[in-house]
Amino acid sequence: MVAFTLDGRPVSAPEGELLVHAAARHGTFIPTLCHDDKLDPYGGCRMCVVDVEGAPRPLPACATRVAEGMVVSTNGPITEFQRTLTEMLLSEHLNASPGGRPNELIDLANELGADAPLMLPDAKRAEYDDRNKLMGYDPDACILCARCVRYTQEVMQCSALSLEGRGGHARIVPTWELSWLDTECELCGGCLSVCPTGAIYEKFEEGTSRPERQLEQVRTTCTFCGVGCQIDLNLDPQTKHIVKVTSKDEYLPNEGNLCVKGRFAFNFVHHPDRLEEPLVRGDDGELHPTTWEHALETAATGLQKVIAEHGSQAVGFLSSARLTNEENYLIQKLARTGVGTNSVHSCEST
Amino acid sequence: MDVLRLATLYPELPRERTRLLDNLGRVRREVGPITMELSDALADHMNIRRGEVHEVVSFYSFLQVPTDAVRVCTGPVCDCLGARDLLESTPGAIEVACLGHCDLAPAMTRGDEIVPSVTHSTNDGPAVDLGSGDDTLADYAARGGLALLHELPTLERIVEELKASELTGYGGAGFPTGLKWEAVSREPGPRFVVVNADEGEPGTIKDRYVMELRPHLLVEPTVLAMRMLDASEGYIYLREEYATARARLQEALNEFRAAGLLDGLALELVVGAGAYIAGEETAMLESMEGRRAMPRLKPPFPSQVGYLGRPTLIQNVETLAHIPAILRNGGEWWAGLGTRGASGTRLWSVTGAVAKPGCYEAPNGITTRELVEEHAGGFTDEVGAVVPGGAASGILPPSALDAPLMRDGLQEFGAGPGSAAVQVFPTSYSPLRLLSETMRFFAEESCQKCTPCRIGNRALHHLSEELQRGEAVMTREKVDEWLLAMEKTSICGLGQASPFPVRGAMQHWPELFEPLEHV
Numbered sequence: 065m066v067a068f069t070l071d072g073r074p075v076s077a078p079e080g081e082l083l084v085h086a087a088a089r090h091g092t093f094i095p096t097l098c099h100d101d102k103l104d105p106y107g108g109c110r111m112c113v114v115d116v117e118g119a120p121r122p123l124p125a126c127a128t129r130v131a132e133g134m135v136v137s138t139n140g141p142i143t144e145f146q147r148t149l150t151e152m153l154l155s156e157h158l159n160a161s162p163g164g165r166p167n168e169l170i171d172l173a174n175e176l177g178a179d180a181p182l183m184l185p186d187a188k189r190a191e192y193d194d195r196n197k198l199m200g201y202d203p204d205a206c207i208l209c210a211r212c213v214r215y216t217q218e219v220m221q222c223s224a225l226s227l228e229g230r231g232g233h234a235r236i237v238p239t240w241e242l243s244w245l246d247t248e249c250e251l252c253g254g255c256l257s258v259c260p261t262g263a264i265y266e267k268f269e270e271g272t273s274r275p276e277r278q279l280e281q282v283r284t285t286c287t288f289c290g291v292g293c294q295i296d297l298n299l300d301p302q303t304k305h306i307v308k309v310t311s312k313d314e315y316l317p318n319e320g321n322l323c324v325k326g327r328f329a330f331n332f333v334h335h336p337d338r339l340e341e342p343l344v345r346g347d348d349g350e351l352h353p354t355t356w357e358h359a360l361e362t363a364a365t366g367l368q369k370v371i372a373e374h375g376s377q378a379v380g381f382l383s384s385a386r387l388t389n390e391e392n393y394l395i396q397k398l399a400r401t402g403v404g405t406n407s408v409h410s411c412e413s414t
Numbered sequence: 415m416d417v418l419r420l421a422t423l424y425p426e427l428p429r430e431r432t433r434l435l436d437n438l439g440r441v442r443r444e445v446g447p448i449t450m451e452l453s454d455a456l457a458d459h460m461n462i463r464r465g466e467v468h469e470v471v472s473f474y475s476f477l478q479v480p481t482d483a484v485r486v487c488t489g490p491v492c493d494c495l496g497a498r499d500l501l502e503s504t505p506g507a508i509e510v511a512c513l514g515h516c517d518l519a520p521a522m523t524r525g526d527e528i529v530p531s532v533t534h535s536t537n538d539g540p541a542v543d544l545g546s547g548d549d550t551l552a553d554y555a556a557r558g559g560l561a562l563l564h565e566l567p568t569l570e571r572i573v574e575e576l577k578a579s580e581l582t583g584y585g586g587a588g589f590p591t592g593l594k595w596e597a598v599s600r601e602p603g604p605r606f607v608v609v610n611a612d613e614g615e616p617g618t619i620k621d622r623y624v625m626e627l628r629p630h631l632l633v634e635p636t637v638l639a640m641r642m643l644d645a646s647e648g649y650i651y652l653r654e655e656y657a658t659a660r661a662r663l664q665e666a667l668n669e670f671r672a673a674g675l676l677d678g679l680a681l682e683l684v685v686g687a688g689a690y691i692a693g694e695e696t697a698m699l700e701s702m703e704g705r706r707a708m709p710r711l712k713p714p715f716p717s718q719v720g721y722l723g724r725p726t727l728i729q730n731v732e733t734l735a736h737i738p739a740i741l742r743n744g745g746e747w748w749a750g751l752g753t754r755g756a757s758g759t760r761l762w763s764v765t766g767a768v769a770k771p772g773c774y775e776a777p778n779g780i781t782t783r784e785l786v787e788e789h790a791g792g793f794t795d796e797v798g799a800v801v802p803g804g805a806a807s808g809i810l811p812p813s814a815l816d817a818p819l820m821r822d823g824l825q826e827f828g829a830g831p832g833s834a835a836v837q838v839f840p841t842s843y844s845p846l847r848l849l850s851e852t853m854r855f856f857a858e859e860s861c862q863k864c865t866p867c868r869i870g871n872r873a874l875h876h877l878s879e880e881l882q883r884g885e886a887v888m889t890r891e892k893v894d895e896w897l898l899a900m901e902k903t904s905i906c907g908l909g910q911a912s913p914f915p916v917r918g919a920m921q922h923w924p925e926l927f928e929p930l931e932h933v
Contacts, residue, residue: 108864111865149903156869181892213465227862231858232868239465239468
């Protein structure tokens with residue numbers, strides 16, 4: 065632990081901790097836009113600059129580590145820079161909400177009372193239209209914090225997005241401006257989840273009348289595989305239908321990361337073809353609704369008949385990747401000790 | 415088909431990430447402008463993600479441009495001397511921000527050729543002495559060169575003489591050279607030596623003069639630095655536009671190698687691809703490591719954490735070129751060459767409305783008037799404005815012609831000596847046009863990473879464009895706030911210094927900014 069001074073108060077923090085984290089633990093919130101705990105420090109947006117005694121100019125709290133005896137001030141004249149930098153970002157921010165996702169820049173502007181004093185004549189960026197159906201992107205909402213690009217490179221280790229060009233021509237595009245479907249992108253939506261302004265968004269929520277903050281969140285476990293990612297189902301407060309799926313950095317084991325299925329494949333929940341009760345085929349050859357008791361009994365009877373006629377080895381178990389580890393364990397237990405067969409397979413293995 | 419031609423080159427294209435820029439330059443020269451197909455194929459060959467190569471290719475101005483393209487410079491001096499007309503009358507020419515040939519303004523290149531041709535206007539000087547160039551290593555040795563390498567001085571003596579000379583970095587930032595050598599030598603090895611030959615500040619041509627006229631004078635102190643710091647690898651990062659300098663340096667390196675003077679050392683040229691910001695020392699390191707030339711956060715400084723994370727001595731070309739004379743005649747001798755309390759000489763790039771634009775060695779502390787009248791053949795027009803040390807140094811009114819071109823002398827005018835690139839503009843060239851062209855340069859050359867530089871420079875360019883029409887797009891108060899935020903919160907010198915010309919113009923020509931008071 066090292067001792068340092070934060071706005072006149074003596075405090076301590078583990079040596080090498082990022083100033084922005086140390087300050088937060090001591091109750092001092094420093095605004096950031098380009099910072100993301102999942103990514104290496106970047107220090108691009110400059111929103112988090114603080115005064116450090118002895119430094120010739122303010123330093124970014126997101127990329128500066130605490131050291132013994134450091135004297136840091138986060139209030140006073142330094143906060144004027146936050147307002148000015150917000151004004152600057154607003155002066156090329158032509159679309160604040162293309163897809164209903166929260167916009168941290170607008171939050172900051174409201175909090176600081178900042179407006180754009182002018183709109184830059186070259187603020188308008190070339191439009192981008194992607195033929196995929198899941199992720200939309202409006203370059204006019206982008207603040208070039210590059211969280212999305214860095215997420216693809218540092219977390220997903222893929223080549224889906226590029227920070228292209230420099231100066232006023234700089235923009236973020238799917239690599240070589242291809243469709244995401246033609247890059248290495250797996251449509252996991254991670255870039256979307258780290259975007260602070262909602263420039264990348266769920267395409268099916270384009271021009272939405274239900275901004276994300278008006279949705280009800282229900283935390284649950286993703287059912288697509290055994291990893292057990294924690295997700296928030298975002299429900300329309302009136303219809304109670306799922307509008308989108310999100311996750312949070314503090315959720316384990318996935319730390320806010322999701323795959324394409326967990327984030328986007330929720331249509332089945334409200335699908336009219338979805339099975340909602342057990343069905344058993346009757347003598348007429350058609351499926352008929354029934355009770356779980358009857359359905360399980362019918363299955364058990366059928367299995368017993370096969371075993372009696374052809375032996376245990378005539379039965380095999382094929383389990384689903386959508387089961388949990390525990391459920392898969394039970395399936396093999398049932399196969400081996402209940403039925404007496406070693407023919408057990410899960411579709412995860414292929 | 416281009417990809418097939420690229421495939422035949424694969425065996426010769428190294429796969430280390432540090433060779434990305436080299437490889438891209440070579441593919442551009444030998445196959446063609448870098449397209450998506452070529453970029454992806456090279457990325458696959460080098461096992462780098464395609465997106466990251468796309469990011470690098472799109473960062474530099476020239477990788478997607480044919481090598482034989484005709485380029486017209488529209489930097490402030492060229493703009494003042496007719497670059498727009500030249501651009502219009504040259505079909506197919508592309509506009510570039512700076513070609514580093516302001517003495518030939520308006521400058522144009524066709525491929526590697528300067529049009530019509532490279533000429534030099536310079537003088538004999540006590541330290542760098544560009545007046546008579548060296549054609550060969552033998553010429554250089556005949557003038558007393560190579561003495562340092564034949565009888566290596568101790569590091570202690572070098573640091574002592576450099577400190578006594580008060581030599582500071584001539585790239586523009588002015589860090590004391592002796593301290594820098596000492597600092598790097600105290601860090602644990604392995605260490606690197608990098609020469610910053612990415613001269614790009616509009617108006618600045620001095621490093622090019624050194625490399626074109628006396629390339630051996632750069633190589634000798636570079637080798638000396640490598641020997642002193644036990645750096646087995648050294649690099650000279652040269653801007654792409656300097657084809658003549660590239661050829662001369664390559665030749666000089668070959669001569670040094672043939673003479674056994676590079677035994678045990680790898681000293682190589684790294685050629686840029688058109689990006690002013692790559693001249694910022696940490697951006698240069700990023701560029702050399704195969705990434706976008708975006709400046710790193712400082713601290714740590716390159717003397718501790720530099721190329722590939724190792725302690726690195728980075729020196730500007732001209733700074734190194736003074737070192738042989740300092741070690742030959744002593745630091746105090748060199749310090750005594752200055753005038754008005756300043757130490758030593760430096761190479762002044764003098765361009766614009768002067769009779770003999772060129773590069774002249776003259777004392778630190780000289781005034782603009784002395785420089786132009788004693789060396790550059792006098793003014794050719796009534797002086798309207800002077801930029802004393804490169805685009806970011808400030809803008810001076812004619813009343814500053816007799817101010818010593820040194821920190822103390824220029825302070826009251828809100829300017830600094832910067833890279834000693836004195837650009838003289840006639841009264842016919844409006845200070846607002848000069849400001850606007852200057853800010854356009856910074857806006858286009860910003861790496862874009864930090865908010866104040868990416869947006870501030872564009873806003874100030876817009877502001878000065880509109881002021882030329884008598885319109886104001888911001889209040890004076892907002893302009894001041896934005897300038898302060900740029901100066902204080904930008905990551906590197908580009909955004910930190912680009913407010914200087916704006917402040918200078920506002921200070922010296924307040925009437926041109928009158929519309930800001932009525933928003």
